[in-house]
Structures are given as structure tokens and as C-alpha cells.
Amino acid sequence: MVEGVLITSLDSFGRGVGHINNKVIFIKNALPSEIVDVKITQDKKSYSEGEVLKYQKISSKRIKSPCPYFSICGGCHLLFYNYSDTLDFKIQKVHDLFLKNKINNPPINLIPNLSNFYYRNKLSLKIINSQIGFYEEKTHSLVAIEECLIANKTINAVLKNYQLLNLENGNLTIRTNSNNEVLLIIETPESNYNIDLSKLKEKVKLVGIVYNNKTIYGQDFYYERLHNFLFKISYNSFFQVNNFITEELFKLIENHIEPNSQVLDLYSGVGTLSIVASLKAQMVYSVEIVQNAILNGIFNAKINKRNNIKFLLGDVSKIVSNLSFAFDTLILDPPRKGLDKNTINFIKNKLPTKIIYISCNLNTLIRDLKLLEEVYTLKEYKILDMFSYTYHLESFCVLNLN
Template identity: 30%
Template structure:
């Protein structure tokens, strides 16, 4: 029998102009008004503002519009610091007062918890407000120590160096980025000049910039400045001698340390003095060594404050046996081990396990062992899980959350659970699981890891009610 397929219906577009009042921000920090009995989404609009907009997309259940002008301005509106705000897709909330940004993020978490608890029919478990504690904050500017910078070329082969524009794969040409730490914030014009000189421009995929506290070469300390810029150049084709020389000249002139990434490994420029490794220092003077491809917390101040708060909230004692899930390089494990009887750290990637083990060794931490396991599978049969009785557990999963892990934590009935989250939606889902298994929310706080953006990091302490 013949089958007939209808072509996809393109969303209706219109140049119609409207004047509407913004009621609220949605989960992504986009202003929401009402028009024709459905929501109209207006990026850049703030609650209480009367705005003129141009309709750009109409669908059956919602409309999108572009902000044209503001007739009545919110008292919470501030002038964005970045000259690229509105074009660059990196920040969403620079036009909103910092304290209002935090209120928005806290409400976002509260709403997601409420939805998740309702879906699981746990509304009776959430009759009181969440026990919010003070937000962990840093400077709202110059906090980011790692970023990936895009490289594109226009029709005249001129380099565009920057970040993606909002809702597109096209790059915004960036001159400076005030959320990046110094000297990374002003590196864009230098990279643009350098790329313009290269003989094989199309060979660059992207450029990653990283700030390292200390850079060591061949186990001998090379630099102790906390302003060391590491540049990782993703090369799609081998770099020729002329371009190697250009990168070397710029690296020497500006104090950069350049790595070439061919997709298989990352190596220093040929004339660099051997390989080098990077590190950052924790508030207790521990050093965490990492490579340029490793995940690290990008806000150094918030990271240290987050670790210190974890120690306080968990109230670690010398008799505690602690389980650290999704432990990474040992960011939490090293600090926990200095106060506990012992720590078991578990991570899904063997390479990270090896580095965490090495970090413990370098820092003289001998009561911490690391294991590799898929934490999204059944791990209760693993020796590190069944042979120990844990008093406390800390978990710091990726955005996908830890649905399987919290089910198994609940099965072990570990008395105290500290959940560090980078995605409030999966946090709310996993929290509902813990609540349904006999836990309660003891404390919760925001961690403003990504100021000026919609991204929310949260710490929650759960205690078992039995």
C-alpha cells in the first residue's frame, strides 16, 4: 500500500509589531508575556516591563518575538557590562541585577522541585519551603578560567574569533570577554591577528584557553604565577613549519603555553622544553593536577567555597568512612580524606581514576582509594561498595544526574547524602527518588558558578529519617 508523507509545516513568521507586558521569566531566563491566549517569548524582556516587540515565529501553542524597545523599564534592569551582550550567546542575564539573578535561579530550583515532587505524588513531603541557606558567590566578573573559542572565516577569508551567537552556529566576533579571568579576557584580538598570518587557516577547528595556577615541565616547576595562559589549538591538518614558527613567536611574546591537539593527543610546540602539566590549588593548599582535556570546575573561588561548605555540611569526623561518587580528579576527595578515616572515590573513566590516584599520592593523602565503575549501572556488587559501610556520601554528577546511583545509595541507607548538581532538573528528579526512599532535605544552597548566565549549580544535604 502506498504511503504519503506531508511536508513539514514551517512555523509562521510575521513582522507584526505588538506592545505587551512581560509577566515572568521562563526557565531559560526569557521574558514571557501573553498574546492571543498563549505565551509569547521575548529574549531580553524582564518582568513588569512594557515592551514593543516584533513577532518572528508563530506556532499553535506559543509565539516568539524580538525585543524592539522598552516603554516601561524594570527597576531590576542594569546596563550590561559586555559590549557583545545580546549578540554573543554566552551570557543570558547581564541585563538583570545580580541579586535578582540569584532570586531567579533559586525560584527555578524551587519550581522544578515542586514539579518533580508532584509528578511522584510526594507533595505531602514538601509541605514546607525548601530550607535555603546562603548562596555561595564569587566576583560576578573575571571568574571563568577555561573556555572554548570558535574559529570561522567569512566570505573574504577574514577570521572570526569568538563564541556562538544566540540560536545559531554562526560566531560573534569577540574583542573581550569580561567573565574570563585575566589575561584570557583580552586574548581575542591577539588570536585574530595571529590566525590572519597563518598560511593554512582552514586547518584550525577551535582554540581552547585555560588558566593554570602552576605549569610544570618534566616534574620541575617552571612557573608559579597564577596568570598562566594555556592555549590548545585543535588542528584538523598537521601544522607546517611556518605556522609553528608563528605560534612560537606569539607564545614567547605573550607568555602563552601552546598545545597542539590533532584529535588523538595534545603535544607542546616542537621547541617547547618537554611536556608540561597543569594544576590548581585548593584552599587547604592541596594541588590538583590536570591535563587540558580534563573537566575542571571553571570558577576557582566558588570551587574552593563549595568544597569548604561540603566539609561543614557533612560534618566530617575522624571516624567517618566517606563515599565520593563521580569523583573526577579528586576535587572533593582530597579535602574529605584529610578529615575522615577513609574515602573511596569512584569515577566512570579509568584515566580520571589514574589521575585522582596520582593527585592523592602527590599530596600525601594515603587514606583515599579510587575505583572505576559505571555509576549508571548496578554497582552494589562491586567490592568497594559491599565491603564497606559508609557513613556519608558525596556525589557530583554531570548534567544527566545520578538516577541509578541515588537508588543504590538509598538501598545502602547511608545516613547523610550531599548532592552537588550542575542541572536543577535532574537534581529535582533524583531528589524525589531520595525523598521517596526515606530521606529529607536538610539544607540547600545555590552556588553561583556561572554568574550572568541562566546556568544553576546547587548543593543539597539529605539525611535519612530512620
């Protein structure tokens, strides 16, 4: 044990940063200005990691976490703070990373999540030996939970009744919409199912169950209504997890598309941003790799009466080499790994006037901004608090051609 370590800041994962004999140590659940006694759990050449054994001095900003699983479940990293302090943390995190990477940035604005508890519309859980929960951080041991404070009430109703699924082991993904409807996706080594459907249907509005990729009840999709649009979403199509923030994202997209522009929307999912952009653009081209998502997109354009969108199925990295149409505005919303080399080269070759880059991974976003900085200037940057109480954040960037 090392006694009396002063915490000077938080790192980008929300861990307290201290020093022992001039070597940096990262300590979970330790806040700036706190003094803690520490057990070292990892000792590497240039840094250590540790756990708090005792708090000698407690920060005035620390709150009693409202979640009973906070210290063991790896999900919410910042539930030691009031909401407004979590937002300050996120602004500081972006500021520090921009500074470290010499990103020439405009002011960092933030759009808060007005419903910052019970906000997630999707949750993936583990079931092990008939218990349900999440893996403890960096382990395969289950933290069994009865409630999740960041999942919406419909998900929590499923959680409360998960025993009706009669599953011993597997993964359960619960997807829901604003109408409290539920789609369950189960992956399990168990080949026979014994779900108590009639009781489950009494507890929640079940629209479907997909069991090891087969629809065994209802349908394999659900609908969501947002921003006056209706979206069909298949069980394996992406949809943003936070409806309030997604509406804010839609408003930003609508405000930033110029009338009569030609838009290319890469990584387009079920066509959400394309459909919003199509309100002002002359033509929108959408590229997405998941077949169901493209089919959803085509359907969604039709039911929302948008007839100026063309959908292309395929891998962005490959498709971009064959795109022959002209476009002046590029929407990018890639998965966590960000853009690949081909796509960066494509952008540098086509040089659209405006790029709207939406990202859920600050590190790959910064990497890509650096690769584009000789030709593009970051004009606008916003944090969208899509993943409240976790260290994750969604970025909304507008880049203009130099």
C-alpha cells in the same frame, strides 16, 4: 508585529514571559513590568517565542549591559541586570521549580560569587574563517568577540593574541590557573600547524598546547592550587570553572563530612572533593570514568599526602553493582544528565546515612530528588553562583536518610 505586550515574569532561562490572546510568549531580553512590541519568531501550539522590536516601557531594574555582545552572544543571559538582581532571579528560579515539582525544601540559601566578572578559568571558542568567538544562540553563525567579561584576564590575553595561532577553522579551549599559566587545546581539521610560539610565549605563560589530541608544545596538563592543596589537571580532566566558588564548595564539603566516616565519592574528577573529604573521613573511595582524571587523582592524593583514598576507574552506572565495601556518606557530583537508574537503585539498596549531592543542572537534580524522596529528606540546599550572569547555577544539597 504585536504591540504592547506586558512582561509579567522571567522564565528559568531568563526570558520575559508575556501573553498574546491568552497564549504564553517567551521573549528574549525583556524584563518583568516592561511593555514591548514583539516580532513572533516561533509560533507553536501551546506557546510562542519572540524578539523585542521596541521597548514601550523599560524596567527600573534594567542596566545598560557592560558587554557589547550581550544581545547576540548566547553566553550570558542575565547581563541586563545588576549582579544582586541576577541572584534574586536564581533564588526565584529554584523556588518556582521546587514548588512546581512539590519538593519539600528547606530554606534556599545562596553563596554569591565575590568576583563575578572575569571569573572563568576555562573558555571554549570557535574559530571560523580565522575569526574567533561563539555561536549565536541556536545557530551556527559566529559572533566574533574581542573580549569576554566572564573569562579571566589570562584567557582574555590569549583571545587578544589568538591570531598567533594561525588557525583558520577549529575549536580552541583555553584553560588557565591562578598563576596565570595557560594550556591550549586545539581541535581542527587542519593537519599542519603554524603557531607563532615565540611571540605567543612573550604574551602569555604557556605551559602546553594539545593539538588534535597530540602534545605539540610543553605538557598536556597544568597545576592549580586551591584550599592549600595542589591539583594536577590533565587537558581532558574536569575541573570546576570558578575558583572562588570552588573554594566555597570545598569549605562546605569539609564542614559536612563527619569525623571517621566512610565516604564514597561518585564522579570524582581529579579527586578534589575526595581529597577535601579525606581530611576528616577514615576512608574515601572515588569513582571516575576518565582515565587521565583517575591518574591525576592518584597523583594528587600523593602530593597532598592523603593516604586514605582509593580510586576506581570506570562507569559509575556499572561499577556500583560490584562495590562491596561499607560507606555511610555518599558524595554525588554527576555531569548534567544526573544519575541513571542503576545508581538510584544502588543508593536505595545501600541507604547511606548522608548524601551530599552537587549538581550543575537543576532539572535533573529535581528529577533525582523526587526518585529519592521516599527514603531521603532534603535537609540543606544552597545555590553556589558558579556561573554568574548566566541562568545556570550550581546546587549543593544535603540529604538525610529518613
